[in-house]
Amino acid sequence: xxxxxxxxxxxxxxxxxxxxxxxxxxxxxxxxxxxxxxxxxxxxxxxxxxxxxxxxxxxxxxxxxxxxxxxxxxxxxxxxxxxxxxxxxxxxxxxxxxxxxxxxxxxxxxxxxxxxxxxxxx
Numbered sequence: 463x464x465x466x467x468x469x470x471x472x473x474x475x476x477x478x479x480x481x482x483x484x485x486x487x488x489x490x491x492x493x494x495x496x497x498x499x500x501x502x503x504x505x506x507x508x509x510x511x512x513x514x515x516x517x518x519x520x521x522x523x524x525x526x527x528x529x530x531x532x533x534x535x536x537x538x539x540x541x542x543x544x545x546x547x548x549x550x551x552x553x554x555x556x557x558x559x560x561x562x563x564x565x566x567x568x569x570x571x572x573x574x575x576x577x578x579x580x581x582x583x584x
């Protein structure tokens with residue numbers, strides 16, 4: 463899935479918004495267990511925190527946390543940027559597109575090799 467974004471938006475806001483959209487997408491598919499990997503430590507820590515968030519992402523994060531609470535299992539894990547190449551390429555794609563894109567059953571061709579590389583055992 464990729465959705466258009468403006469370049470000038472704060473990266474943590476974009477990461478938080480992307481998390482929210484992904485959670486809604488997975489919920490709509492009827493999936494009850496979710497494991498999120500993200501390279502924004504701010505967003506992952508906020509998603510995992512039980513404390514009330516007072517940062518600049520608090521509005522989106524509170525809605526996201528409410529949605530995550532509806533899953534039977536929800537895990538959020540921080541990964542380094544170099545371990546998240548597919549997400550990086552999707553983010554670059556989101557800057558260049560004019561409308562939302564969702565792939566069902568197939569992977570956007572420029573991402574196939576990255577997905578295969580990330581999915582293979584290390």
